[in-house]
Amino acid sequence: MNVVAQSVLVVEGLSKSFRGLNALDSVSLNVQSGEILGLMGPNGAGKSVFINVVTGLYPADAGTIHYGGRNVTGLASYELARLGIARTYQNIRLLRRMTVLENVLVATKEHIDRPLRSFCVWNQRSFVTAAKRLLEQFHLVDKSDWLAGSLAYGEARRLEIARALAGKPSLLFLDEPAAGMNERETEELSSTIRASHKFVEAIVIIEHDVAMMRNLPHRLIVLDSGRKIAEGRPNDVLAQSNVIEAYFGTDGTDD
């Protein structure tokens, strides 16, 4: 009971299948307040499906999701976002034809919650100041007036995280933020994520990069074929034989 009280998110028996293929097979896990939780697994293990179900993109076939003590199973993605569950996408979904500043401003919670009333908001200075402060933390303030579509890859990743934080979420999902990045960029991203951690209660990060997942999360969960196969401290989990088998093949040398 105590564990539940400290959990931001409690997922129980979550299942999702696509045309008979079990993408998620009764996955249960909880995200605790104050932690960065890593979620890893080989391709097709169900990591992205997990995020997509929890953030309301797909309905779950079975199982329940409790967020902040409240049953949020089946809510639409915009409702979950308003309750404080933010996310980024594996293939970066910025509003490319809007400026960097606009991308952050559009996520301003006050406007999102009451879109029609925002028609009457004349003085936007305080919101612009807040957005610029956020951009500063992500080293993007110099590019405020750039179109989001013209940003370099690493910058676009940072902007997507900054935008997700602009809605003042308490839980942040990052879907493969280091995909396509080199070692140095991954390193930078890790520090960005650590810096983001003070804005939210908990972060769930999906990643392939073993080095990153060894260092960044406080706790690691490994999925394989839609099932949870390991859970614990990153170093312990990555040393488990079934994890090595799922990830690198039986003999531990094959990719």
Add this chain to the structure above:
Amino acid sequence: MMQDYIVFVGVNMVLAWSVYVILLAGSLSFANGGFMAIGAYASGVLTVKFGMPLIPAALIAGLIAGAVGVLVGFPALRTRGIYLMLVTVGITVSVKAVIESIDYVGGIQGFGGMVGTRPWHVIALVILVGCGLWFLSKSPLQRILDAVREDELSAASLGINTVYVKLVCLGVGAFLAAVAGSFYAHHLIHVTPDQFGIVVSVFIVLYAVLGGTNNMWGPPIGGVIMTLIPEVVRGLESWRPTAFGVIILVLLLIRPDGLLAFRDVTTRAKKIW
């Protein structure tokens, strides 16, 4: 006659804006000819059969069309892109068919007796709608609409209720088209269902697209030009429709994003603060 020009140009400007408002949230509507018909007939019944003054009748007609837009839009907005477009085509076609079958408003013979539109009615409407859209373009709501128009999935993950936003835009667009339709009908005195068919819907979309849809000034400019071109080429007699068509094609070829599309989003964004 000068009065005719003012009324027709003004009505077409507002019609172009009515498509623009719906397009703000990303839906292309071919239903506005139908909404215009609802406005013309509903206000006509109120003024002719019930003796109501024109302006309240036009507003009530606008609300009726807005309600129809929202009711039909709720299921329709679950579809997207070309399917949504086809649904809006269906709205125009069915509105016309329904009106044709109602004897109370004259069926295919049409409905007459509407009078009272003054040029200042239309001018005031253009100014009011223009001011409203200008305020909108400076408000945070514009960005929310831009987000929905560009990427609904992304907008939803930020917490934007995309269906609600699109529905409100459809309702407001229907309202504007119907008010414009009311003034139009009360200038013409007699209207028939034929005047509000799918061709009209296509023309209204053409106004907006020709003028440019990425800022609020493009659509009314398109409306003005498209209203005046047929008059300019009046001397060509039977070649008139051909000349009209050729001019549209040339305009679309030289400015594919619309005549006034030069203001990109960046320029507008900088102007806000």
